[in-house]
Amino acid sequence: MAKIVDKNSKRKEIAIKCKKLLLEKGMRVTISELAKSAGIGKGTIYEYFKNKEDIVFEILNLLIDEFNKELLNKLKKTNTSFEKLLVFFEFFYKDYFELQKIYKEFLAITLTSSNKEMKDYATKSKSYYYEILENILNEGIKNKELKKKAVKYKKVIYNMCEGLFIESEVTNLIKNREKEVKKNIELIYKLLKKDS
Amino acid sequence: MAKIVDKNSKRKEIAIKCKKLLLEKGMRVTISELAKSAGIGKGTIYEYFKNKEDIVFEILNLLIDEFNKELLNKLKKTNTSFEKLLVFFEFFYKDYFELQKIYKEFLAITLTSSNKEMKDYATKSKSYYYEILENILNEGIKNKELKKKAVKYKKVIYNMCEGLFIESEVTNLIKNREKEVKKNIELIYKLLKKDS
Amino acid sequence: MAKIVDKNSKRKEIAIKCKKLLLEKGMRVTISELAKSAGIGKGTIYEYFKNKEDIVFEILNLLIDEFNKELLNKLKKTNTSFEKLLVFFEFFYKDYFELQKIYKEFLAITLTSSNKEMKDYATKSKSYYYEILENILNEGIKNKELKKKAVKYKKVIYNMCEGLFIESEVTNLIKNREKEVKKNIELIYKLLKKDS
Amino acid sequence: MAKIVDKNSKRKEIAIKCKKLLLEKGMRVTISELAKSAGIGKGTIYEYFKNKEDIVFEILNLLIDEFNKELLNKLKKTNTSFEKLLVFFEFFYKDYFELQKIYKEFLAITLTSSNKEMKDYATKSKSYYYEILENILNEGIKNKELKKKAVKYKKVIYNMCEGLFIESEVTNLIKNREKEVKKNIELIYKLLKKDS
DNA sequence: TATGAATGAGCATTCATTCAT
DNA sequence: CATGAATGAATGCTCATTCAT
Numbered sequence: 001m002a003k004i005v006d007k008n009s010k011r012k013e014i015a016i017k018c019k020k021l022l023l024e025k026g027m028r029v030t031i032s033e034l035a036k037s038a039g040i041g042k043g044t045i046y047e048y049f050k051n052k053e054d055i056v057f058e059i060l061n062l063l064i065d066e067f068n069k070e071l072l073n074k075l076k077k078t079n080t081s082f083e084k085l086l087v088f089f090e091f092f093y094k095d096y097f098e099l100q101k102i103y104k105e106f107l108a109i110t111l112t113s114s115n116k117e118m119k120d121y122a123t124k125s126k127s128y129y130y131e132i133l134e135n136i137l138n139e140g141i142k143n144k145e146l147k148k149k150a151v152k153y154k155k156v157i158y159n160m161c162e163g164l165f166i167e168s169e170v171t172n173l174i175k176n177r178e179k180e181v182k183k184n185i186e187l188i189y190k191l192l193k194k195d196s
Numbered sequence: 197m198a199k200i201v202d203k204n205s206k207r208k209e210i211a212i213k214c215k216k217l218l219l220e221k222g223m224r225v226t227i228s229e230l231a232k233s234a235g236i237g238k239g240t241i242y243e244y245f246k247n248k249e250d251i252v253f254e255i256l257n258l259l260i261d262e263f264n265k266e267l268l269n270k271l272k273k274t275n276t277s278f279e280k281l282l283v284f285f286e287f288f289y290k291d292y293f294e295l296q297k298i299y300k301e302f303l304a305i306t307l308t309s310s311n312k313e314m315k316d317y318a319t320k321s322k323s324y325y326y327e328i329l330e331n332i333l334n335e336g337i338k339n340k341e342l343k344k345k346a347v348k349y350k351k352v353i354y355n356m357c358e359g360l361f362i363e364s365e366v367t368n369l370i371k372n373r374e375k376e377v378k379k380n381i382e383l384i385y386k387l388l389k390k391d392s
Numbered sequence: 393m394a395k396i397v398d399k400n401s402k403r404k405e406i407a408i409k410c411k412k413l414l415l416e417k418g419m420r421v422t423i424s425e426l427a428k429s430a431g432i433g434k435g436t437i438y439e440y441f442k443n444k445e446d447i448v449f450e451i452l453n454l455l456i457d458e459f460n461k462e463l464l465n466k467l468k469k470t471n472t473s474f475e476k477l478l479v480f481f482e483f484f485y486k487d488y489f490e491l492q493k494i495y496k497e498f499l500a501i502t503l504t505s506s507n508k509e510m511k512d513y514a515t516k517s518k519s520y521y522y523e524i525l526e527n528i529l530n531e532g533i534k535n536k537e538l539k540k541k542a543v544k545y546k547k548v549i550y551n552m553c554e555g556l557f558i559e560s561e562v563t564n565l566i567k568n569r570e571k572e573v574k575k576n577i578e579l580i581y582k583l584l585k586k587d588s
Numbered sequence: 589m590a591k592i593v594d595k596n597s598k599r600k601e602i603a604i605k606c607k608k609l610l611l612e613k614g615m616r617v618t619i620s621e622l623a624k625s626a627g628i629g630k631g632t633i634y635e636y637f638k639n640k641e642d643i644v645f646e647i648l649n650l651l652i653d654e655f656n657k658e659l660l661n662k663l664k665k666t667n668t669s670f671e672k673l674l675v676f677f678e679f680f681y682k683d684y685f686e687l688q689k690i691y692k693e694f695l696a697i698t699l700t701s702s703n704k705e706m707k708d709y710a711t712k713s714k715s716y717y718y719e720i721l722e723n724i725l726n727e728g729i730k731n732k733e734l735k736k737k738a739v740k741y742k743k744v745i746y747n748m749c750e751g752l753f754i755e756s757e758v759t760n761l762i763k764n765r766e767k768e769v770k771k772n773i774e775l776i777y778k779l780l781k782k783d784s
Numbered sequence: 785t786a787t788g789a790a791t792g793a794g795c796a797t798t799c800a801t802t803c804a805t
Numbered sequence: 806c807a808t809g810a811a812t813g814a815a816t817g818c819t820c821a822t823t824c825a826t
Contacts, residue, residue: 004787004788004789004826005788005789010789026308027308030815030816030817031816031817031818032816032817035792040790040791041790041791041792042791042792042793042817042818043790043791043792043793043818043819043820044789044790044791044792045818046817046818046819047788047789047790047791051817051818052816052817052818104307104308105307105308107303107304107307107362107366108303108304108305108307108308109304110365110366111300111301111303111304111362111365111366112222112223112300112301112304119366119367119368120368122366122367123367123368123369126363126367126369127369152383153383155356155360155376155380156352156356156380156383156384158359159355159356159357159358159359159360159362159363159380160351160352160355160356160359161355161359162355162358162359162362162363163354163355163356163357163358163359163362164351164355166303166307166355166358166359166362167322167355167358169306169307170303170306170307170315170318171315171318171319171322172315172316172319173319173322173323180351184351184352184355187348187349187352188352191387191388192387226798226799226800227799227800227801228799228800228809231808231809236807236808237807237808237809238800238801238808238809238810239801239802239803239807239808239809239810240806240807240808240809242800242801242802243806243807243808247800247801248799248800248801418700419700422819422820422821423820423821423822424788424820424821427787427788432786432787433786433787433788434787434788434789434821434822435786435787435788435789435822435823435824436785436786436787436788438821438822438823439785439786439787443821443822444820444821444822496699496700497699497700499695499696499699499754499758500695500696500697500699500700501696502757502758503692503693503695503696503754503757503758504614504615504692504693504696511758511759511760512760514758514759515759515760515761518755518758518759518761519761544775545775547748547752547768547772548744548748548772548775548776550751551747551748551749551750551751551752551754551755551772552743552744552747552748552751553747553751554747554750554751554754554755555746555747555748555749555750555751555754556743556747558695558699558747558750558751558754559714559747559750561698561699562695562698562699562707562710563707563710563711563714564707564708564711565711565714565715572743576743576744576747579740579741579744580744583779583780584779592805592808592809592810593809593810598810618794618795618796619795619796619797620795620796623813628811628812629811629812629813630796630797630812630813630814631797631798631799631811631812631813631814632810632811632812632813634796634797634798635809635810635811635812639796639797640795640796640797
C-alpha cells in the first residue's frame with residue numbers, strides 16, 4: 001500500500017508553507033516559486049489544488065482565519081463599544097499589516113475578474129464582519145452608550161473605513177491611517193452617542 | 197516651446213481618438229489596438245507617450261475631465277444640499293456607467309502596483325471631489341439645512357460611498373446600488389440636519 | 393508458469409474493464425482514468441503493462457478480436473461472394489462505428505511513431521483480413537461467380553476500401569460512405585465476374 | 589518610415605527556411621526550433637502565422653506545390669496511359685521521399701483532429717489528383733488503350749494506391765513498395781485495357 | 785502484490801518596447 | 806517625424822512514470 005495522505009491536511013500544510021511567499025510577492029507569485037517554497041514539485045501543487053487561483057485562495061483563507069481568530073480575542077479584551085469599534089478597524093490597519101497587501105490583491109482581482117467563488121467568499125466574509133459590527137453596536141445600545149438607531153449605521157461605518165483604506169492606499173491624502181480612521185470613527189460616534 | 201505645445205495637443209488628440217476603445221476594452225487594451233484606433237503607427241505612440249501606462253493615463257484624464265464637467269452641470273441644476281449630495285454620488289454610479297469599468301481597473305492597478313503618477317493623480321482627483329463635497333456641505337450649512345459641523349463629515353460621506361461601490365462590485369450583498377447609496381446618505385444626512 | 397498465466401489473465405481482465413473508456417476517450421485517455429475505470433491503482437497498471445502503449449494495445453486487441461468474431465458470424469449468414477464482400481467492408485464502416493474512432497487513432501499513431509509492436513500487430517491483423525478476403529474470392533471462383541484470377545485482386549479490393557475510408561475521414565468528397573464503398577466494390581466486381 | 593515587408597512573401601521565405609526542419613522533426617517540431625531554423629525570433633513567427641498549425645500548413649503547401657509542379661513535368665515526358673499511371677504513383681512513393689513523412693503527419697493530424705482548414709485542403713488536393721487521373725484515363729480511352737468505362741475507375745485506382753501507401757507504412761507486408769504498386773496497377777490495368 | 789503520492793520536463797502564445805529605415 | 810517589423814521574456818498546466826511504503 002502506498003502512503004496515504006490526508007488530502008485536506010496536506011492542502012493546509014502546503015498553504016502554510018507558501019504563506020510567506022504569497023505575502024511577499026502577491027498574486028504575481030508563480031506556481032514554480034510556490035512549489036519551491038513548499039519544498040515540493042510543481043506537479044504536486046496540482047495534486048492538491050485545481051489551479052493557481054485555488055492555492056492562492058486557500059492561503060488567503062488561512063490568513064483571514066488567523067486574522068478573525070485574533071480579532072475576536074482582541075475584542076474580548078475591550079470594554080466600551082467605542083473601544084471595540086476602534087479595535088475592530090485598527091486591528092486590520094495596524095496589527096495585520098501583512099494581510100493588507102493580500103487584501104489589496106484580493107480586491108484588485110475581485111474588482112477586475114468576475115470570479116464567482118471569490119465573490120461568494122467576499123460576501124460571506126463581509127457578512128461576518130457586519131455581524132460583528134452589529135453585535136458591537138447592539139451592545140453599545142444595550143449599555144446606553146449609543147442611540148437606538150445606531151445599529152442602522154453599521155454599513156456607513158464599515159464602508160467608510162473600507163473607503164479610507166482605499167484612500168490611504170491609492171492617494172497621498174492620508175499620512176497616518178490609524179489616526180484618520182480613529183478621527184472619522186469618532187466623528188460618527190459623536191453623532192450616535194446617546195444624548196448627543 | 198512651440199514644439200512642446202504641439203506635443204501636448206497631439207497627446208490629447210491621440211487620447212481622444214482612443215477614448216472609445218479604452219472604454220470598450222479596459223486596461224487590457226493593447227498598444228497595437230490603441231495605435232490602430234488612433235490611426236497612427238505603434239511607434240508613434242512612443243513618440244508622445246512614455247509607455248503604455250502613460251497613454252492609458254492620458255485617456256483616463258480625458259474621461260474624468262468630461263465626467264467632472266458634466267457633474268458640475270448637474271449640480272448646478274439642484275437646489276438643496278441633500279439633492280446635491282445625491283446627484284454627486286448617483287452621477288457616477290448611474291450615469292457614468294462606462295467609467296465605472298475603467299475606474300475599477302484603475303483602482304485595481306493603483307492598489308497593486310505603486311505607480312507614483314497614478315497616486316498623484318488619484319490624490320489630485322480625490323482632493324477635487326472633497327472640495328466639491330465641502331462646497332455642498334458649506335452651502336447646506338449657510339442655508340441652515342445642516343449643522344455647522346457637517347463639513348467635517350465630508351470624508352465620512354465620501355468614503356462610505358466609495359466603500360459601498362467596492363461592496364457592490366465585490367460582493368453579492370447589494371442588489372440595487374443606487375437605493376443603497378441613497379439610503380445610507382439619508383442616514384448620515386439625518387444626523388447632520390439642523391435641529392435633528 | 394502459473395504466475396505468468398495469472399499475469400496474462402489479469403491483463404485481459406483489466407483490459408476488459410477499460411474497454412468502454414477507451415472507446416469513449418480514444419487514445420487521449422490517461423493512465424489515471426484507465427486505472428480508475430478498472431478499479432485498480434495507477435501503479436498496478438504498471439505491474440501488468442509495460443507502459444501506456446502496452447495497455448492501450450491490449451484493449452485494442454480485445455476490441456478487434458470481438459470485431460473479428462462478429463465479422464465471421466455475419467459472413468456465415470451470406471451466400472454469394474459479392475454479398476460477402478459487401479458485408480466484409482460494410483461491417484466496419486456501418487456496424488462497428490465505435491471502433492472506427494479508435495482505428496483512426498491507431499492509424500495516426502502507427503503512421504507517425506514507428507512502434508514495432510504496433511506494426512507487428514497491424515501486419516498480423518491485415519494478413520488475417522487478407523486471408524478472409526482470399527477465402528471469399530476463392531469461394532466465388534469455385535462457385536463460378538468469379539474469374540479465376542479474381543483472387544489476385546484481394547489487395548486491390550482491400551486497399552481500395554482502406555483508401556476510401558481515409559478519403560471519407562480526411563476530405564469532404566464522400567457524402568455517403570457505405571454507398572461509395574458499395575459502388576466501387578461493384579465496379580471491381582463487374583470486372584472480376586465470370587463472363588464479364 | 590519603417591521597412592515595409594511583403595507579409596506574404598516573408599511568410600513564404602520563413603516557410604522555405606523551416607522546410608528542412610519540419611521534414612526532419614515532423615509535427616513534433618517546436619515553434620522555438622522553427623524560429624531558430626529560420627534565423628528569426630519566436631515572436632516573429634507569430635507576426636506572419638496565426639499559430640503553429642498555420643506555419644506547418646504553409647510549409648506543407650510549399651512542399652506539395654513543388655511536388656505537383658514536378659509531377660506535371662514528369663507526366664509530360666511519358667507516352668502511354670499506363671506509363672502515366674505508373675509515374676503518377678511512383679513519383680510520390682519513390683521520388684518525393686521527404687514528402688511522405690510529412691504526408692503521414694498530415695494524415696495523422698487530419699485523422700484525429702477535425703481541423704476544417706486541413707480537411708478543405710485535403711479535399712481540394714485530392715480533387716486535383718482525381719482530375720489528373722481522369723485526364724490520364726480519358727487520354728487512354730481516346731487513344732484506344734483503355735475501355736470506355738475505365739474513367740469510372742479513377743477512385744478505385746487512386747484509393748487502392750493510398751491504401752497501399754498506408755499498408756506499407758503501417759505493416760511489414762510490403763517489402764518493395766514501388767513493385768507492389770506497379771503490380772497492382774498492372775492488375776487493374778489489365779482489366780481496363782481495350783480488348784482484354 | 786498493490787498502491788497512489790510525487791514528480792518535472794515540455795510548450796504555445798502574448799505583447800510592450802525598441803530601433804532601423 | 807513616423808513607422809511597424811522584430812523581439813523574447815515570462816508562465817500555467819498535463820500526465821506518464823517511478824518508487825517508497
